Amino acid sequence: MYYPRIINDDIYYIGESDRRLSLFENMFELPKGVAYNSYIIMDEKTALLDGIDESVSERYYENVRAVLNGRDLDYLIVNHVEPDHCSSINNILREYPNAIMVITDKGLNMMHQFYHLEYEDRVMIVGEGDQLKLGKHHLQFVMAPNVHWPEVMMTYDLTDDILFSADAFGAFGAIEGHLFVDQVNYERDWLSEARRYYINIVGRQGASVLRVFKKIGDLNLNIKTICPLHGLVFRKPEDIAMIMDKYTKWASYQAEEQGIVLVCASMYGNSQNLNDVLAGMLADRGIPNIRVYDISKTPVSEVISDLFRFSHAIFTCLTYNTELYPGMDALMRELTMLNYANRKIAYLESQSWGGRALKIAQDIFTKSKNLEEVAEPFKIKSSAAPEQLPDLEKFADEIAASFNDN
Ligand SMILES: Cc1cc2nc3c(=O)[nH]c(=O)nc-3n(C[C@H](O)[C@H](O)[C@H](O)COP(=O)(O)O)c2cc1C
Ligand SMILES: [Fe+2]
Ligand SMILES: [Fe+2]
CATH class of the missing domain: 3.60.15.10 (Ribonuclease Z/Hydroxyacylglutathione hydrolase-like)
Incomplete structure (x- = not known):
């Protein structure tokens, strides 16, 4: 009918x-x-x-x-x-x-x-x-x-x-x-x-x-x-x-809004914990629009959509069989394919014994235009140690400061 x-x-x-x-x-x-x-x-x-x-x-x-x-x-x-x-x-x-x-x-x-x-x-x-x-x-x-x-x-x-x-x-x-x-x-x-x-x-x-x-x-x-x-x-x-x-x-690959997307892929929850703590610190620093995603859970197309929507992003580079966790590797390659550009970014790195996850991530993004790394990568060994809290606060300060430059 x-x-x-x-x-x-x-x-x-x-x-x-x-x-x-x-x-x-x-x-x-x-x-x-x-x-x-x-x-x-x-x-x-x-x-x-x-x-x-x-x-x-x-x-x-x-x-x-x-x-x-x-x-x-x-x-x-x-x-x-x-x-x-x-x-x-x-x-x-x-x-x-x-x-x-x-x-x-x-x-x-x-x-x-x-x-x-x-x-x-x-x-x-x-x-x-x-x-x-x-x-x-x-x-x-x-x-x-x-x-x-x-x-x-x-x-x-x-x-x-x-x-x-x-x-x-x-x-x-x-x-x-x-x-x-x-x-x-x-x-x-x-x-x-x-x-x-x-x-x-x-x-x-x-x-x-x-x-x-x-x-x-x-x-x-x-x-x-x-x-x-x-x-x-x-x-x-x-x-x-x-x-x-x-x-x-x-x-034109411009952000629509100020905001930050934290993307990780966490198998046992330790890098997830790092992302959550960091997100809390950013919230306390007045950062608007914070999204925390695990790439293994949230559909990739949604994560990508928000990465294009907001001005900032933090990528967790988890080491997997000495390389970058496959889901994160795929996400970052897809982002470069889609010409993701003009964003302020930072990296978190998680490894337990060794590998090149961070290096692979940085290499992938060399293909992207105008991705400004606003803080030195913050690294953990297996899990974030309580004594790293002040350093993570500093990392959060640097991210927050980069919002003020806009
Ligand atoms: C199957 C598997 C392979 C891994 N391969 C490595 C590796 O090659 N090098 C390394 O430093 N850590 C490796 N890890 C450890 C992870 O990088 C990470 O430190 C650990 O999973 C803790 O983070 P999470 O709790 O967020 O998953 C591996 C973990 C798993 C489960
Ligand atoms: Fe169509
Ligand atoms: Fe079409």
């Missing part, structure tokens, strides 16, 4: 939410599910914007039929060829034999790679600035390479000033009735999942995101609505300004 969800006069939301999948990309936890968004413009010509994941495709085909209500589909616009949006494409082309697929040349290649496309004669290749007139609605295509895949484009409806933004501005989380950001408490209930989505999935591509923002700025587009491929739709100027501001910070 489909109940019409209207974006704007003749534009319909036909996405579906998945509350069963436990891991997005078999990697990212989905405590609140995920929505795959898709839209139809019902004009003199009809246009479907993007497909969805196969897990919810049966319902989706029903939605497409319900909105078209017997009309033919003229265009299928494919902004992004990742399988969470494209597994339904072949079926749509099969069901609507007059539909023309509108896609970038890179996108078409990728469609062949993933889906061995059968409909080469029904393809319209578009590039930067190309337009498509549906009747009342005039669409313009804005290339968005590497946000976050190479073939990505966005579609701009010049008539209603709607940006169909592909994965940009998306979030994890299923739709709960409300489709628009202004209908929910976004900052309280959605922003952390938007951040976790962006940082983990698009995070590496900050420069490409900023390039598209510049292009949109140069085109003088007066965006009134943003329709992403996941999460909620933005339609109030203040909400658009809010998410643009967040994206600009994330894409």
Whole structure:
């Protein structure tokens, strides 16, 4: 059953939410599910914007039929060829034999790679600035390479000033009735999942995101609505300004807020104890927003998301089989892959007989830009000894002092 969800006069939301999948990309936890968004413009010509994941495709085909209500589909616009949006494409082309697929040349290649496309004669290749007139609605295509895949484009409806933004501005989380950001408490209930989505999935591509923002700025587009491929739709100027501001910070690798993330991986609780004592000292020094995580417990994507959110971080380098504890090693490598930068950091080291955990950690971060070590590494042997308390207080003083320099 489909109940019409209207974006704007003749534009319909036909996405579906998945509350069963436990891991997005078999990697990212989905405590609140995920929505795959898709839209139809019902004009003199009809246009479907993007497909969805196969897990919810049966319902989706029903939605497409319900909105078209017997009309033919003229265009299928494919902004992004990742399988969470494209597994339904072949079926749509099969069901609507007059539909023309509108896609970038890179996108078409990728469609062949993933889906061995059968409909080469029904393809319209578009590039930067190309337009498509549906009747009342005039669409313009804005290339968005590497946000976050190479073939990505966005579609701009010049008539209603709607940006169909592909994965940009998306979030994890299923739709709960409300489709628009202004209908929910976004900052309280959605922003952390938007951040976790962006940082983990698009995070590496900050420069490409900023390039598209510049292009949109140069085109003088007066965006009134943003329709992403996941999460909620933005339609109030203040909400658009809010998410643009967040994206600009994330894409330029600037912290959103003063705060510190302490990450450890503790097998027997001794380095956990060190982290807890240090966190208490930092709290007593007036440091705001303190997070303490054990990387073996908290989903990595959440830890990464907070590392990007806050200005400071402390990494515990626990020695494991003479090297860096594997979970911490993986976290730090993923951070460099995501271009984690511009933060103040410090290290704690735990070892019992010997190894190079700290050295490995420092080597990994040599690849990262502008990570300033604000205190000498603080080292423990198996557990923090009571007589180390004054030295740990000094370490906490140095961390606290580095907050004042900001
Ligand atoms: C399987 C295993 C391998 C370890 N390998 C080393 C090692 O090669 N060198 C070392 O100094 N400590 C090693 N340790 C000790 C840890 O670095 C650490 O000091 C100890 O686990 C106490 O910290 P925790 O209570 O936070 O787990 C190892 C511990 C375990 C459980
Ligand atoms: Fe994607
Ligand atoms: Fe996606």
